[in-house]
């Protein structure tokens with residue numbers, strides 16, 4: 011069983027009941043205004059490398075601050091920093107307030123050398139976890155994330171809603187003989203922050219599974235999908251690496267144009283970005 015206590019370790023902070031009830035309500039209400047999209051991992055100008063295949067991501071996503079399209083290969087310093095982060099919508103007021111608090115906690119809890127100069131949580135990936143429903147009505151549970159690292163510099167903060175997720179930090183090579191460094195259930199309204207050489211640089215992290223105990227789904231604008239968990243991961247991308255869609259080189263522009271048009275249907279920000 012998970013214990014409802016705050017965890018403070020070198021490189022890791024966890025608060026099981028961080029988000030207050032009224033904040034939770036406001037965030038869930040605001041989430042109803044979003045239209046998350048399904049992205050493909052690759053594109054015409056970034057085809058799958060040998061041994062890999064074109065595929066849909068396991069879940070719908072929405073980004074705030076800047077959008078890191080999968081087919082642009084995500085932000086990956088030190089080398090992969092150009093033309094990967096496209097200006098996106100700002101945080102709603104309820105998230106801005108929470109973020110100030112999270113940034114404050116981070117600066118108090120983590121060592122100075124774990125927080126880069128200029129660091130602020132200006133980028134957010136919202137992941138929707140649940141069950142896909144295909145054209146024949148067949149349901150497939152895709153509520154997991156394989157071993158990976160978040161490459162943005164400095165601490166990453168993660169806020170969860172809905173069903174609990176079994177989250178692990180693992181050492182060793184990706185996907186083989188994993189050695190669990192730390193594992194825990196991420197609870198509804200919890201905050202996890204990790205940083206530094208061990209949890210952020212050396213370890214991979216993953217979501218093994220998401221519980222199905224509550225039997226309720228979030229009522230969101232995601233078609234053919236039952237959402238039972240929502241996770242926000244807040245990250246830092248230096249402003250000089252965030253570009254406007256109009257300034258992308260032609261191949262990247264062409265690869266993400268379809269997504270921009272889809273987003274523009276429901277977002278004034280993306281509508282404007284296409285007209286710039």
Ligand SMILES: O=C(O)CCC(=O)C(=O)O
Pocket residue numbers: 135137155160168170175177196215216217241243
């Ligand atoms: O859903 C989670 O708890 C983690 C998500 C994650 O690792 C990511 O988005 O990079």
Ligand SMILES: [Fe+2]
Pocket residue numbers: 158159160215243
């Ligand atoms: Fe991650």
